[in-house]
Amino acid sequence: MKRSTLLIGILASTSYSDAFQNAHSTRAANSFDAALGKRSREDSRLFVLSSPPQSETTNHHDEGDSDIKPPLDPLFQMDDVKDNDLYHVEDTADDDQKEPTQFAELVMEEDGEEEEPEDDFSFYYRDEDDMLTEREDRLYVDENGFRRKVERCFLVGVEALAEQRRAKWADQYYDPLNGAAGAPTFSLEESLIEMRDLIKTAGMEVTGEITQRLQDVNPRTYIGTGKVKEAQEMMEELGCTTIVFDAELSPGQQKSLENIFNRNLLNNDFLVQEREIKVIDRTALILDIFAQHARTREGKLQVDLALHEYRKPRLTKMWTHLERQSGAGGVGLRGPGESQLEIDKRLVRDRIIVLKKKIDDIQKQRSIHRRGRKRTGLPILSIVGYTNAGKSSLLNYLTRAGVMAESMLFATLDPTTRKVKLPGYRTHPEVLLTDTVGFIQKLPTNLVAAFRATLEEVQEADVLVHVIDVSNPSWEKQERAVNAVLADIGIEDKPIVRVLNKIDLLDPEDAEYLRYEAAFSDNTVAVSALYGDGLQDFVACVEDAMSDLLVPIEMEIPYDKGDDLNMIHEQGNVETIDYREKGTYVLARVPTALANRLEKYSLAGSEEPVTKEGEEEIDWVAIGRGRHSVENK
Numbered sequence: 001m002k003r004s005t006l007l008i009g010i011l012a013s014t015s016y017s018d019a020f021q022n023a024h025s026t027r028a029a030n031s032f033d034a035a036l037g038k039r040s041r042e043d044s045r046l047f048v049l050s051s052p053p054q055s056e057t058t059n060h061h062d063e064g065d066s067d068i069k070p071p072l073d074p075l076f077q078m079d080d081v082k083d084n085d086l087y088h089v090e091d092t093a094d095d096d097q098k099e100p101t102q103f104a105e106l107v108m109e110e111d112g113e114e115e116e117p118e119d120d121f122s123f124y125y126r127d128e129d130d131m132l133t134e135r136e137d138r139l140y141v142d143e144n145g146f147r148r149k150v151e152r153c154f155l156v157g158v159e160a161l162a163e164q165r166r167a168k169w170a171d172q173y174y175d176p177l178n179g180a181a182g183a184p185t186f187s188l189e190e191s192l193i194e195m196r197d198l199i200k201t202a203g204m205e206v207t208g209e210i211t212q213r214l215q216d217v218n219p220r221t222y223i224g225t226g227k228v229k230e231a232q233e234m235m236e237e238l239g240c241t242t243i244v245f246d247a248e249l250s251p252g253q254q255k256s257l258e259n260i261f262n263r264n265l266l267n268n269d270f271l272v273q274e275r276e277i278k279v280i281d282r283t284a285l286i287l288d289i290f291a292q293h294a295r296t297r298e299g300k301l302q303v304d305l306a307l308h309e310y311r312k313p314r315l316t317k318m319w320t321h322l323e324r325q326s327g328a329g330g331v332g333l334r335g336p337g338e339s340q341l342e343i344d345k346r347l348v349r350d351r352i353i354v355l356k357k358k359i360d361d362i363q364k365q366r367s368i369h370r371r372g373r374k375r376t377g378l379p380i381l382s383i384v385g386y387t388n389a390g391k392s393s394l395l396n397y398l399t400r401a402g403v404m405a406e407s408m409l410f411a412t413l414d415p416t417t418r419k420v421k422l423p424g425y426r427t428h429p430e431v432l433l434t435d436t437v438g439f440i441q442k443l444p445t446n447l448v449a450a451f452r453a454t455l456e457e458v459q460e461a462d463v464l465v466h467v468i469d470v471s472n473p474s475w476e477k478q479e480r481a482v483n484a485v486l487a488d489i490g491i492e493d494k495p496i497v498r499v500l501n502k503i504d505l506l507d508p509e510d511a512e513y514l515r516y517e518a519a520f521s522d523n524t525v526a527v528s529a530l531y532g533d534g535l536q537d538f539v540a541c542v543e544d545a546m547s548d549l550l551v552p553i554e555m556e557i558p559y560d561k562g563d564d565l566n567m568i569h570e571q572g573n574v575e576t577i578d579y580r581e582k583g584t585y586v587l588a589r590v591p592t593a594l595a596n597r598l599e600k601y602s603l604a605g606s607e608e609p610v611t612k613e614g615e616e617e618i619d620w621v622a623i624g625r626g627r628h629s630v631e632n633k
C-alpha cells in the first residue's frame with residue numbers, strides 16, 4: 001500500500017468568541033474533508049503546518065471545544081488519522097512554489113467576514129506577481145477580456161500663495177518633539193507628485209499639466225478664468241476629456257467648471273464635435289481608488305456611503321442642461337426636471353440612511369470582535385502610517401500572510417488583524433497586529449467621516465507602530481500629517497514605535513545616518529520591511545514600548561489554577577517563580593487587565609514586598625527542614 005504523508009497543524013482553539021471558534025472549526029473541517037478526498041489519489045501530498053507549543057494549546061482550550069484534538073507529532077502516518085477528528089490540513093501539492101503556511105495564518109481573523117467567505121484570503125499566499133496581475137486585470141482589462149484604452153487626463157494644480165505663507169508661519173512654530181502643530185501644508189510640487197501617483201493608481205495617465213500661482217483661489221472656478229481657457233485649448237489639442245484638479249472642489253465650483261468646459265455641448269452646438277468633459281477633484285479620485293480597492297463588505301459599504309454623500313449635493317448637475325435647453329426655463333420642462341431632481345435626491349437620501357444602518361450593524365459586530373480580542377489579553381499593535389509607507393509589507397514580513405501590498409496608494413482599506421509571534425520576543429511572544437488604511441494629506445472630509453469607524457480600530461491599540469517611508473522626499477511632512485490625524489481622533493498619547501522604512505532605497509550614507517539617529521532614540525528603528533533588515537531592532541523596540549504597559553504583581557497561584565499561571569507566562573514577564581506549599585509564587589510584570597483579573601491571588605499585605613533573595617532563602621530552608629507544612633497548619 002502506498003502511504004502518503006500528512007502534515008498536520010492543530011487548529012488553534014483560541015479564546016476568541018465562540019463565533020470565531022465555530023468559524024474556524026468549520027473551515028478546518030472542510031479542509032480536512034478535502035484532504036481525505038485526495039487520499040485516494042496516489043500523488044496526493046500534504047504538508048504540515050507548524051503546530052503551537054504544547055503549553056499554548058492546553059491553556060487556550062476552552063471547555064466547549066472538546067472536538068479539537070491536542071497537538072500531535074508533526075509528522076505521522078495517514079493511518080493514524082481518525083475520520084472524526086478535526087484538523088486543519090494545508091494542501092500544497094499543486095504548487096510547490098508556495099511556502100508552507102506559517103502558524104500565524106491559522107488564527108487570523110478578518111473582521112466582518114463571516115457572511116462573505118469568498119473574501120477570505122487566509123489560506124493562500126499571493127506572491128507579488130499574482131498581485132500585479134490582479135491589478136493589471138482590474139485596471140486595464142474589461143469584462144470581456146479585452147484590453148481597455150487607458151483613460152488620459154489633464155492635471156491642474158494651484159499654488160495658493162496666501163495659504164503657503166500661513167503654512168510657513170505654522171512651520172516656524174512646529175515643535176518636532178511634541179508634534180503639537182496641525183497638519184503641514186505640502187508644497188505645490190510635493191502635492192502634484194502625490195497627485196500623479198493617485199492618478200496612476202486610479203488607472204489613468206497624465207497627458208498634460210497646468211499650474212497657477214494665485215494669491216487666493218478663485219471661489220467660482222478655482223483657477224482664474226484665463227487659465228480655464230488655456231486648459232481647455234490644451235485639452236482639445238491633446239484629445240483629452242478628463243480634467244483632474246488637485247483640490248477639493250465645492251459642488252458649486254465643480255458645476256460651474258463643468259458648465260464652462262461643456263459650454264458648446266450645452267448650447268447644442270452640433271457643429272462642434274460632442275465630447276463631454278469630466279471634471280474630477282481630489283475627493284472623486286480618491287473615492288474611485290477606494291471603490292476599486294474595497295474588499296470586505298464593510299469596506300464596500302463605507303465607500304458606497306462616501307460616494308453617495310459626495311453625489312448628494314452635486315445632483316443638480318444632470319438637469320441643468322434641461323433648464324438651458326428651455327431657454328429661460330420654459331413651461332413644461334422646468335416642472336418635470338425639478339420633480340425628477342426631487343426624486344433623485346430622495347433616493348440618494350434613502351440610500352444613505354440604509355447604508356448607515358448597515359454599517360452600524362457591522363460595527364456592532366466589530367465591537368463584539370474587539371471585546372473578544374481584548375479578552376485574549378494579547379497586546380494589540382496597530383500599524384498606522386501614510387499611504388504606501390509599507391505598512392502591509394511590515395505585516396507581511398512578520399506573518400508572511402499575503403495581505404495585499406502593492407506599489408500604489410490605498411492598497412489596504414480594511415483593517416486586518418493577525419496574531420503574530422514576534423521572533424525573539426520574551427515579554428509577549430504573541431501579539432495581535434492590525435494593518436490599517438493609509439493616511440493622506442488633505443483627506444477629503446466625507447471620507448474621513450466614512451472611515452472614522454475604521455480608524456477607531458486604532459483606538460483599541462496598546463501600542464501604535466508608525467511606519468514612515470523615508471525614501472519619499474516629503475517623509476517628514478507625511479509623518480506630521482499622520483500625527484495630525486492621530487491627534488484628531490484623540491490617540492496621540494499612546495506609546496508609538498516609529499519605523500523608518502525603506503532604508504534600502506536610500507544612499508548608503510543617508511541610511512547609515514538614519515540608523516545612527518535611530519540608535520540614539522528609544523522609540524525609533526530604521527528598517528527595510530521588504531528585506532527584513534533591522535526587524536530585530538523593531539521587535540526590541542516594541543518590547544520596550546510594551547513593557548511600559550505592564551504592572552508588577554506578586555501572587556501565589558493555587559496549583560489547580562494552572563491556566564492562570566500560563567496566562568502570566570504568556571502575557572507577562574516573569575522574574576521569580578517558586579513552587580510553594582499552597583501554590584506557585586510568582587513575581588512578574590503583567591498587563592493591567594490580567595493583574596486586575598488575578599487580583600484575588602495577590603499576596604495580601606505585601607505592600608512592601610520582601611526582597612527576592614530573602615524570600616527564597618527562608619522558603620528553601622523551611623522546606624528543607626520540613627517545617628514549612630507545620631507552620632502553615
Ligand SMILES: Nc1nc2c(ncn2[C@@H]2O[C@H](COP(=O)(O)OP(=O)(O)OP(=O)(O)O)[C@@H](O)[C@H]2O)c(=O)[nH]1
Pocket residue numbers: 385386387388389390391392393394404405406407408409410411412413436437438439501502503504505527528529530531
Ligand atoms: N524597496 C523597498 N520597498 C518597500 C519596502 N517596504 C515596502 N515597500 C514597497 O512599497 C510599496 C507599498 O507597500 P505597502 O506595504 O503596500 O504599503 P502600505 O503602507 O500598506 O500602503 P497602503 O495600504 O496603500 O496604505 C510596495 O510596492 C512595497 O513593495 C522596503 O523596505 N523597501
Ligand SMILES: [Mg+2]
Pocket residue numbers: 391392393404405411412435436
Ligand atoms: Mg497596505
